[in-house]
Amino acid sequence: MTFEDLRQKLKSGEVSSKELVQEKINRINELDPTLNSFLIVNTELALSKAEHIDKQIASGDHLPPLSGIPIAIKDNLCTKGIKTTCASKILDNFVPPYESTVTKKLLNAGAIMIGKTNMDEFAMGSSTETSAFGPTLNPWNITKVPGGSSGGSAASVAAGLCYGSLGSDTGGSIRQPASFCGVVGMKPTYGRVSRWGLIAFASSLDQVGPFANNVSDAAEILQVISGKDELDSTTVDIPVPNYLETLSKSIKGMKIGLIDNCFDHEGLATDVKESVLSSASLLENLGAEIVNISCPRFNDGIATYYVIAPSEASANLARYDGVKYGFRAEDEQSLIEMTSKSRALGFGSEVKRRILIGTYALSAGYVDAYYKKAQQVRTLIRRDFDDAFKKVDVLLAPTAPTTAFGSGDNIDNPMAMYLSDLLTIPANLAGLPAISLPCGFDKSDLPIGLQLIGNVFEEGKLLQVANQFEKAAEVYKNRPKTDFTL
Numbered sequence: 423m424t425f426e427d428l429r430q431k432l433k434s435g436e437v438s439s440k441e442l443v444q445e446k447i448n449r450i451n452e453l454d455p456t457l458n459s460f461l462i463v464n465t466e467l468a469l470s471k472a473e474h475i476d477k478q479i480a481s482g483d484h485l486p487p488l489s490g491i492p493i494a495i496k497d498n499l500c501t502k503g504i505k506t507t508c509a510s511k512i513l514d515n516f517v518p519p520y521e522s523t524v525t526k527k528l529l530n531a532g533a534i535m536i537g538k539t540n541m542d543e544f545a546m547g548s549s550t551e552t553s554a555f556g557p558t559l560n561p562w563n564i565t566k567v568p569g570g571s572s573g574g575s576a577a578s579v580a581a582g583l584c585y586g587s588l589g590s591d592t593g594g595s596i597r598q599p600a601s602f603c604g605v606v607g608m609k610p611t612y613g614r615v616s617r618w619g620l621i622a623f624a625s626s627l628d629q630v631g632p633f634a635n636n637v638s639d640a641a642e643i644l645q646v647i648s649g650k651d652e653l654d655s656t657t658v659d660i661p662v663p664n665y666l667e668t669l670s671k672s673i674k675g676m677k678i679g680l681i682d683n684c685f686d687h688e689g690l691a692t693d694v695k696e697s698v699l700s701s702a703s704l705l706e707n708l709g710a711e712i713v714n715i716s717c718p719r720f721n722d723g724i725a726t727y728y729v730i731a732p733s734e735a736s737a738n739l740a741r742y743d744g745v746k747y748g749f750r751a752e753d754e755q756s757l758i759e760m761t762s763k764s765r766a767l768g769f770g771s772e773v774k775r776r777i778l779i780g781t782y783a784l785s786a787g788y789v790d791a792y793y794k795k796a797q798q799v800r801t802l803i804r805r806d807f808d809d810a811f812k813k814v815d816v817l818l819a820p821t822a823p824t825t826a827f828g829s830g831d832n833i834d835n836p837m838a839m840y841l842s843d844l845l846t847i848p849a850n851l852a853g854l855p856a857i858s859l860p861c862g863f864d865k866s867d868l869p870i871g872l873q874l875i876g877n878v879f880e881e882g883k884l885l886q887v888a889n890q891f892e893k894a895a896e897v898y899k900n901r902p903k904t905d906f907t908l
C-alpha cells in the first residue's frame with residue numbers, strides 16, 4: 423500500500439489511524455524482539471495522536487498529506503521530550519529540549535512518530551553492529567546485517583513495522599541499508615533538507631532523507647522535509663518542485679550514464695553486477711539512452727572520505743565532555759580526569775577510532791598532507807561529476823559492491839567494513855542527490871540495490887527514473903518472509 427492508498431482508506435473510513443498504529447505496534451511486539459530495529463516505541467503517544475487524527479477525519483477537516491500514517495525516526499534526530507541517544511552510551515540519558523526541523527515538518531504534515539530506530543553509534547558504521555544497544559538484524563535473513571548506519575530505519579520499513587522512516591546519509595548510510603533491506607532510500611542534495619536537530623557527525627557531508635516501500639512514498643516524505651530553514655544556514659533557498667507531478671512522466675530520450683569505473687572492481691559481486699547491468703537494459707527498453715561515462719576519480723572517494731569524515735567527527739564529538747550533556751564518569755578528582763574517563767567509557771571503539779584518525783589528520787604537521795590533500799581530491803571528484811552531467815541526465819551504478827553480509831563478518835575488520843561505502847561515498851563528497859532502489863535478488867535471495875545519482879537539486883529527475891523503473895521491474899512485489907519468530 424502506498425501513502426495514497428492509505429489516505430483513501432482513512433478518508434473512506436475503511437480503516438482508522440488508530441488501527442494502523444495498533445497494527446504496527448502489534449507487529450513490532452511480535453518481530454522486533456528479534457530484529458531490534460527500534461530503540462524506543464512511542465506506544466501511548468502514537469495511539470493518542472492517532473485518536474486525535476481520527477476525530478479530525480470524522481469531522482471532515484482537510485488534513486495534511488501524511489495524516490495518521492506511522493513513520494519511524496533514526497535516533498540521531500532530536501525529538502523534544504523523547505530520548506535521543508545516537509545509539510551511544512554517552513547520550514543514553516539525553517532528552518532533547520527541542521525538535522529537529524525534519525521531525526517537526528513530518529509532525530506538522532500529520533505523520534505519527536511511532537518510534538526511534540537503531541543505528542551504528544553516531545552513524546559510524548555500515549552494519550548497525552556498533553550500536554551500544556545491540557545490533558539490528560536483516561528481516562530478509564536474520565543471520566545477515568541490515569547495513570548501516572541507518573539499519574533500524576531500513577529494517578523497520580522492510581519488515582512492515584512502519585510505513586516509512588527517516589535516516590541520515592554521510593557516506594551511504596541511507597542508500598546502503600536500503601539496498602541490503604530491499605527498500606527505497608534517498609540522500610537529497612546537500613542543502614535541500616535541514617539538519618537542524620540532526621546530531622552532527624561530519625557536517626560537510628551529513629544529509630537527512632527518507633526510506634519507503636516505494637518511490638512515490640519516498641517522494642512524498644522528501645516533499646515534506648525539503649526546503650530552506652532559517653535554523654540551518656547550509657540549506658539553500660531554491661523552490662522545492664512538486665516531486666509527485668513529474669513521477670509518472672516518461673523517461674524517453676533521457677540520457678543515463680553507466681559509471682564504468684564501478685564495474686571493474688574485483689570486490690563487485692557477480693550477481694550485483696549482472697542485476698545492475700540488466701536494470702540498465704530495462705531502462706533502455708523504457709526509452710532511455712544508456713551512455714558509458716568515465717569518472718576517473720570515483721574510486722578515490724573512499725580514501726578521501728575516511729580522512730574528511732573522521733576529521734570533522736573529531737571536532738563535532740569534542741562537545742561530549744561529561745559536563746554539558748550525556749554520560750559522566752563518577753568519582754574523578756579533576757576536570758581532565760572526569761572528561762577523559764567519561765569519553766573513554768561513553769564512546770564505543772569505532773567512534774574512538776574515528777576520533778583518533780581525525781585528530782591525527784588535523785594535527786599540526788599532518789594537516790596539509792592528509793586533510794588538505796583530501797579536500798583537493800574531493801574537488802577533483804566533484805569535477806568528474808560536473809563533466810559527466812554535461813553529457814547525461816542521471817548516472818547509474820550499483821549501490822553497494824555486495825548484498826547483505828553476515829553478522830560479525832566485518833566487525834573486526836574496519837577496512838572491509840569501510841569498503842561497503844565504496845560506491846555511495848562519491849555522491850556525498852560532491853553533495854549530489856542519489857537514490858537506491860531494489861532491482862533484483864542474488865542467489866541467496868538477498869535484495870540488490872540500484873543507485874541513481876543526479877545533478878544538484880535534480881531529485882525530481884531521480885525520482886522520475888526510479889519510479890519508471892520500479893513500475894516496470896516490479897521487484898517490490900517480493901517481501902521478506904518474516905516468519906523467523908515462528
Ligand SMILES: NC(=O)C[C@H](N)C(=O)O
Pocket residue numbers: 545546547548570571590591592593594595596731843
Ligand atoms: N554514516 C555513513 O553514511 C556511513 C558510513 N558507513 C560511515 O561509517 O561513515
